[in-house]
Amino acid sequence: MLRRLIAAAFLAAALTTLPATGASAADAPLRDLADARGIYLGTAVTGGRLTGGYADVAGAQFGSVTPGNEMKWGSVEPTRGTFDWTGADRVVAFAEAHGQRVRGHTLVWHSQLPSWVTDGTWTADRLRTLLTDHVTAEAGRYKGRIDHWDVVNEPLADDGTLRRSVFGATLGESYIADAFRAARAADPAARLYVNDYSTDAVGAKSDGMYALVKRLLAQGVPVDGVGFQAHLVLGQVPASLETNLRRFADLGVDVAITELDIRMTLPATDAKLARQKADYASVVRSCLAVTRCAGVTVWGFTDSDSWIPDFFPGQGAATPYDENLVPKPAYAGIAGTLAPVTPPAPGVCSVTYAVTSQWTGGFTAQVTVRNTGTAPLNGWTVRWTQPAGQRVTQAWNTALTQTGADVTASHLAYNATVPPGGSTAFGFNGVRSGGNPPPTALTCTPGG
Numbered sequence: 001m002l003r004r005l006i007a008a009a010f011l012a013a014a015l016t017t018l019p020a021t022g023a024s025a026a027d028a029p030l031r032d033l034a035d036a037r038g039i040y041l042g043t044a045v046t047g048g049r050l051t052g053g054y055a056d057v058a059g060a061q062f063g064s065v066t067p068g069n070e071m072k073w074g075s076v077e078p079t080r081g082t083f084d085w086t087g088a089d090r091v092v093a094f095a096e097a098h099g100q101r102v103r104g105h106t107l108v109w110h111s112q113l114p115s116w117v118t119d120g121t122w123t124a125d126r127l128r129t130l131l132t133d134h135v136t137a138e139a140g141r142y143k144g145r146i147d148h149w150d151v152v153n154e155p156l157a158d159d160g161t162l163r164r165s166v167f168g169a170t171l172g173e174s175y176i177a178d179a180f181r182a183a184r185a186a187d188p189a190a191r192l193y194v195n196d197y198s199t200d201a202v203g204a205k206s207d208g209m210y211a212l213v214k215r216l217l218a219q220g221v222p223v224d225g226v227g228f229q230a231h232l233v234l235g236q237v238p239a240s241l242e243t244n245l246r247r248f249a250d251l252g253v254d255v256a257i258t259e260l261d262i263r264m265t266l267p268a269t270d271a272k273l274a275r276q277k278a279d280y281a282s283v284v285r286s287c288l289a290v291t292r293c294a295g296v297t298v299w300g301f302t303d304s305d306s307w308i309p310d311f312f313p314g315q316g317a318a319t320p321y322d323e324n325l326v327p328k329p330a331y332a333g334i335a336g337t338l339a340p341v342t343p344p345a346p347g348v349c350s351v352t353y354a355v356t357s358q359w360t361g362g363f364t365a366q367v368t369v370r371n372t373g374t375a376p377l378n379g380w381t382v383r384w385t386q387p388a389g390q391r392v393t394q395a396w397n398t399a400l401t402q403t404g405a406d407v408t409a410s411h412l413a414y415n416a417t418v419p420p421g422g423s424t425a426f427g428f429n430g431v432r433s434g435g436n437p438p439p440t441a442l443t444c445t446p447g448g
């Protein structure tokens, strides 16, 4: 994908911003490391906390922000027809001031609805209009300023069938298509996602999501991406995560990890934090491995701003920073996984030329290519000049051409790779019309 190609260009830029002394690439902010690898690294934030040290870390480390609650229907329209965009505006303004993308979350969800929606009695037509009006109002307000919208959040039940929410029960699956179409019309530039939890592994629920996305695409519904919340448990990153992301990407949509956290039973110990580091690394690695994975968002970057302790008593420590904004091992797990991939050092090629027999008017020579480096030589090209009009008539174990006095000989498929310390040889017969002085300008170049 284009962004992955462009990413290589960002790599240099990201790394030139490193402080000069003793810093390594892994010391760069997560957002720069992620950019250089062609994904974004984002976080959910609480708008009301975006000051002081919390704001400093959110702004410096993350390339994308998601309002944790501020864009939900209950937050923006607590009373029918009365909108309050204060919290959502604050997060969007923060993102724009810090050069960050925004993941809009969320236009249609069965939870955190205003009571006037949940308590009302609606005909199907009325509910459909309410829903599309809401999508139009909210996506329209932030038109052009949202990178991804979670248009529909958590549409499925645990068994992968349509959740019997107020929307699902009253309108059936058609509400999903309506919401996406209204969102596309209101903000054509935003990438439109369907987002759910417990769809991270291959299983009944993700099979349901896969079938749903396929149906929507077949109907021409503008679904651009699928979000995988990834509210995970320590030591239980699904082994099938990467495979699962890839099968959705193969449908022709983007994928993203949208709400990553990895909870543990408290208290946190060094062993648990080390396990959590490996778990975070593994999730980020899965995203990097899938070309259409747009990025990873953590659901709160500090343990002081996580939903886990309130919803899972006795559990917590689920985010990459502790409650005092000190990075935990999980932070290093993410940074280490995002660290630039150093290309392997090329093998070092040296060459010798020996005449093995000669007779009146002709000769046979052997050329030996050696890898004097510490990494494998992946291909080689030998060049030389014949100083006395010698001409090659037949060569073996090489692809050889001669133009005037200049000869070029390259590897064939079977002798391209030469291990460190190893060698390979090729030979040729030549004709001559006098002496047979050794070649001049004999060189070997790796590759070719």
Ligand code: G3I
Binding pocket: 068, 069, 111, 112, 153, 197, 229, 259, 307
């Ligand atoms: O704002 C009130 C505050 O005035 C009151 O004093 C306090 C008392 O408990 O509650 C506050 O509201 C809480 C709100 O978060 C803001 O902090 C709600 O009680 C609480 O239920 C709500 O929890 C949110 C949760 O969604 C609701 O389901 C979490 O912050 C939020 O992180 C969480 O996010 C969801 C995603 O949207 C969808 N995927 C799952 C994820 C985790 O549940």
